[in-house]
Amino acid sequence: MPTRLPYGTWPSPIDAATVAAGETTPNWPQGLAEEVWWTEPRPAEDGRVTLCRVWLDEGAGPAEDLLGAPWNIRSRVNEYGGRPYTVVSRLDGPLAVFVEFSDQRMYRMEPGLVRHPEEMVSRAGPSPTPLTPAPDRHAGLRYVEPIVPELPSRGARAESEPSGLSAHLDVEPEYDDVWCIREVHHSDDPTDVSRDIVAIPLDGSAADDPQAIRVLVDGDHFLACPRVSPDGRHLAWLGWNHPDMPWDTTTLWVGDIAAGHHRTITNVRRVAAAPNQSIVQVEWASRDTLYYCADPDGWWNIHRQRIPETDEPPLDAVNLCQREEEFGGALWQPGSTWFLPLPSGDLVATHGRAAMSLGRLNPNSGQLVDVDTPHTEWFGKLTVAGPAPGRIVGVAAAPDRPSELVEVAPVEGTWRVLNRSVREAAAPGDHLPRPETRTVTDASGQPVHATVYPPHNPDVCAPETERPPYVLFVHGGPTGRAPVVRNLEIAFFTSRGIGVAEVNYGGSTGHGRDYRERLRHNWGLVDVADCVTVAQALVAQGADPQRLAIRGGSAGGWTSAAALAGTDTFACATIKFPILDLVGWRTGETHDFESQYLESLVGPWPDTRDRYAARSPVNQTDRISAPFLLLQGLDDRICPPVQCERFLERIRDRALPHAYRAFSGEQHGFRRSETIVAALESELGLYCRVFGFDRTDIAALEFDQ
Structure with a gap:
């Protein structure tokens, strides 16, 4: 029989140290062939954030911590930060680019452990090296939401291959720079700030020569969601200006990527814009069609729209699944992903009212079928990994489950937790x-x-x-x-x-x-x-x-x-x-x-x-x-x-x-x-x-x- 004690005096095994140790929510997952990468906080290590990865195949072992202390993977753009890293495939192992919190510079890293199809080998990977210059004032140059677009010499990515999904490489891909949002603080006035989308050489030349950084996009005071089309010919992004917040009014832009050694953005035009319409995410459906999440009818729904060839009036968009539900959220942090295309042509999407489920959406029929897992809340942190048909990976939780990294097979409907090794120290479920x-x-x-x-x-x-x-x-x-x-x-x-x-x-x-x-x-x-x-x-x-x-x-x-x-x-x-x-x-x-x-x-x-x-x-x-x-x-x-x-x-x-x-x-x-x-x-x-x-x-x- 339970002991009777006054409210507020009950003994509990959940002490404050348990709460602090439990604050290790995974964040910003990214799929890369058979690997999944993410960031994770370390409260016991001065609250720093580290970079982790795991392999999808069974028996690959526990998650690997890729950066030890004092490295701290976190952006300060907009002070709330956003996606602070990206990773791309190469024949001899992945290349990662990340933002270090202490100086807000961008660094390049090649992990010391390389996995080949039949074996794992160790090699001494070099320490991270800076790609961006030291700022004149502390954290005066900040970066967020990096992407590393391939040079067009390798050929266009398959139309059905979504961003972040890479098959096994037979040809060495070519990369020359990383594109990202840059925030420049011009003085000690916290509002004396400008932002642009820039190209930063991957060879490290900009670390000593700031002129090596090229401005690709400017104009709007705030920027988010840079996305390169599958054929490498277009760049899409979001922008907004004071006094609007990104849940008030935003604009979806597209520009052409001019060929050449130093790529530039030309022929910029509006794709979607209207007063009191908030667009919170954009992804490419094909080389000339976009998916985006917007609320013209009062709810963040996913729309499909062909891109105009010039700065003509926005084309009519198709609402893929019109519901009085949210398929997106408030864009506090650039890099959030509430939906993504799958190799099959369907989309994976979070949706709901008050709580967010995870579903598979057919963009032609509008049919939405939820995945069957015990998780009751899926966050706007989705990625796709593994060979076709691809695996859905996201951050999810429930009242009796911590926020965890979950892999879902969209065809079989099976699921598993990828970061189990760091979730073992949990509070007793019956409390x-x-x-x-x-x-x-x-x-x-x-x-x-x-x-x-x-x-x-x-x-x-x-x-x-x-x-x-x-x-x-x-x-x-x-x-x-x-x-x-x-x-x-x-x-x-x-x-x-x-x-x-x-x-x-x-x-x-x-x-x-x-x-x-x-x-x-x-x-x-x-x-x-x-x-x-x-x-x-x-x-x-x-x-x-x-x-x-x-x-x-x-x-x-x-x-x-x-x-x-x-x-x-x-x-x-x-x-x-x-x-x-x-x-x-x-x-x-x-x-x-x-x-x-x-x-x-x-x-x-x-x-x-x-x-x-x-x-x-x-x-x-x-x-x-x-x-x-x-x-x-x-x-x-x-x-x-x-x-x-x-x-x-x-x-x-x-x-x-x-x-x-x-x-x-x-x-x-x-x-x-x-x-x-x-x-x-x-x-x-x-x-x-x-x-x-x-x-x-x-x-x-x-x-x-």
Whole structure:
């Protein structure tokens, strides 16, 4: 029989160190013949990101770590980064190109282990060598979403062969440069930035001679998704400009690749563009036809369109599978892939509302058939590998499964996990929470989507008359979404007798453009009101109204702080790397990518300056009476520490219980295991202090005031 203990005091095997060790989500998979490559974080190694690979054939052994410390494979373009590497086949082994986080230079690497069809041989691979020059200022030159197009001398790739799929090589392919998006910081002003698509020689000559880098595309302030056609004659890409974000309005461009030793882009023309139409991914269907994911009807669906020969009006596009579902997501990071062509001519695509399934789409009939795996969430991280008919590889998860690298055989329907060796240290499954998806309505009848994780521990239960405490988790973005997947951070609380509710408030993705745009000019209002609506629904269903907390990071930190200032619903808050001063954030205290994001979230600047000031928690400190914990990375360039410091200065003379924990070496979001542990234990200590939990493993938080 379970032991009866008060909520919040339950013993749990899921400690903060377990949570930190579990933050190793694979990312950016890429197929290369019989190999699959990906990046993976190492929280115990100062939060660096390494490069891994595995072979698809049975018995090939565990995944291989290709770069040891201190190498850190991560781009800082748009500060959030994106796909930081690419890899291509050669007869004597693969060639990888990647971005190193510390200096943001691009490097070339030839792994020391080469696999041949019948044997594996070792050789001393050279250390990575730089391809790009050292910048004049720290991280002043940044790169993302690299591709290495073949020279046309080898001949065109097969029409049915999708990007990233390479058969066994009989002829040495020829490569002369890597193409990618480059971001140039011209001064210390974070918005004094330009971007272009450039060609960087693979021979390393540009490392000492910046003039060796050729500009292929410029014009739009933001760029994403460079893709070369199968015949090597065209380049497609996406672009947008301030004040739009990529989920507002983007343009799909195509240019011709002029032949010659130094290839250039000519005859640039628009393929798809319309106000309030967001295109988030483009891929080639054939030498003269594109697939792209766009939302002209309010949902991100996949379209097919022939490319025009000149800059004539955009041609009519065909929606391949028109549904009130999302086949894409918010383009926070260049390089995301929500769909890809298969060698058979079909497409593999994520799709859904609130949760993303994986399906095989026939572009002619529109038939969509889902793959049968236990995963309930497929992320926009797909690739295709292996010989025809190809294997689908993607990052997927479920409430009882961690984010893992999954291989699916599209014909047989079989599947397996490729990174099993690094997923063995997992939390006990019987202590994981059991999510309940809910939709509640606000006072005006608008739906609000949430996922509720009641307290759960197989060894303990609460006294029958006690009502459970709850913490509302508010996701960042705010144009984002909280997926229903196994999350050890949630389990850390629920296994201790603290319920969690994740709120996909108005403005979240997964429910169409209309739901996203509920937040337009209403940030700080709709998000807060939706959190209150969910909290009230929890109370109506049995939660303790005196023991409700709210927490979030970045935009979620903003909502958490705004909720303390604007409501009396929550007894305390954990506010992580937040936005607290809209005026400061709009006038130079954030990076270029989001520097005009508030135009849509709050209103035109400076016409609505009073609105910016009135909604900012930094100007509402006199309305805050609940205790809070403030967590901040000192190297954060997106939500810099100055916002927290200004906020704390304005409560200095008030007897308001609070604690501030700042972490050196952390950027936007915590990556080091010691930081994750300290932050989680401090947060639990806050709830012990405010809600009166008597625990022996965690001390109540000591307030700074």
